[in-house]
Amino acid sequence: MQISLAGQVALVTGASSGIGHACAKALAAAGAAVVINYNSNAEPAEELARQIIADGGHALAIGADVSKEDEVERLFSETLDTFGTLDILLANSGLQKDAPAVDMTLDDWNKVIGVNLTGQFLCARAALRIFNRQGIRQGVSRAAGKIIHMSSVHQRIPWAGHVNYAASKGGVDQLMQTLAQEVSHQRIRINGIAPGAIRTAINAKATADDAAEKLLELIPYGRIGDVEDVANAVVFLASDASDYIVGTTLFIDGGMSLYPEFRGNG
């Protein structure tokens, strides 16, 4: 199966590090022009844009806080000003602010819901408005636009000490499915990805040394994931190779969501 995203424009939010960074890189390697969104960490995003351009691709880094409506609007209008179109949105920005529920501040609740859930809504809405105006670009893709929502195994698995994060990802699941139900007839394809433990800065503590041993008890496949495990799936879901996949979440978790504690128990 040969996948090419040549002639398509992809916008990746939260792409200055971790999964978003790897996905932006992979989408560019598949031939897409890529908008690399970051919030506060400009340098790695600018550096990735420089690398992509040096390799003969097209890229632009744009700073914007996805939880703010005016910044999202600017992000999408700058994308159109530069590349003239949008074909793929990877709504990826996400963060954790962990605490037991009894100690969690309203600020930390709001911050996580604001970026992880409201941010994905604002970006999806902006993308849908563009896809609606644009329709199917003949010869470019069979769909009038593709949205991939970055979720987590915690859209399904409750996570003590992370109630803001788990609630945001449960919300992302319904956001994704409801939008897919609402717009699929317009040939807009919306899907989700639910990564498990992928080694990035967000879980640096949980994936280091002794903690990693303990974490592996939750992963039947026996390894912690790499960002490329997710990036490969994003390229597939963004391409026509997945043209009949609509409203689905792909779990990329080495089996974490299989409740491995039940093996030989229960």
Ligand code: BGC
């Ligand atoms: C979280 C990580 C965690 C993983 C598995 C992800 O959504 O961001 O911190 O390691 O889920 O629990």
